[in-house]
Amino acid sequence: MRKIVLAALGSLVLAAVIVLGLRWLAGEPQTTAALAEVTIGGPFTLTDQNGRRVSDEEFRGRLMLVYFGYTFCPDVCPLGLTTIADALDALPPAVQDQVVPVFITVDPERDTAAVLHDYVPQFSPRLIGLTGSEAEIAAALRAYRVYAAKSDAPAPDGDYTVDHSTVTYLMGRDGRYLTHFGHGTTPEDMATSIAKLAAES
Secondary structure (H helix, E strand, O other): OOOHHHHHHHHHHHHHHHHHHHHHHHHOOOHHHOOOOOOOOOOOEEOOOOEEEEEEHHOOOOEEEEEEEOOOOOOOHHHHHHHHHHHHHHHOOHHHOOOOEEEEEEOOOOHHHHHHHHHOOOOOOOOOEEOOOHHHHHHHHOOOOEEEEEEEEEOOOOOOOEEOOEEEEEEOOOOOOOEEEEEOHHHHHHHHHHHHHHHHO
């Protein structure tokens, strides 16, 4: 009997892990409760597209929509940033003012402040681009549990590409994790979740 009970419990645990994994891959927004054991986010001080040093503390009191990518990204990053921009445009003006979209580069070697200055306005005038030293970016990647590494596959132009996570994080007014959105999330679904969490916080 004991073996049967243990086997049943094991099956339930395995099923729960599979369901959570599928929800993550499918891009379903996850709440803090679903990731209670994981700490996402943390303090950072980086350089914005205007060359100004910026701390995460400056965004307290507003929601922070955080996306990690790089300006040389051929398709994934432009789509992710376009989704963010469209989601913000879909929000009522009063809610738009409560959300700060932040783009943190995973490629500080090429993404200087000057490069970000020309890049981020192509998506939204609200978008803040952040770069920093290799060590500063690495610290931000660790804090947000983001994977990023130069790809071994050569880029078409002979340069390099960067493999990286494609999750957009929504952080609360206190800087703590609220939820995240997978790469396939639509602007409409993102806007709905942001508006709901903005009203609750």
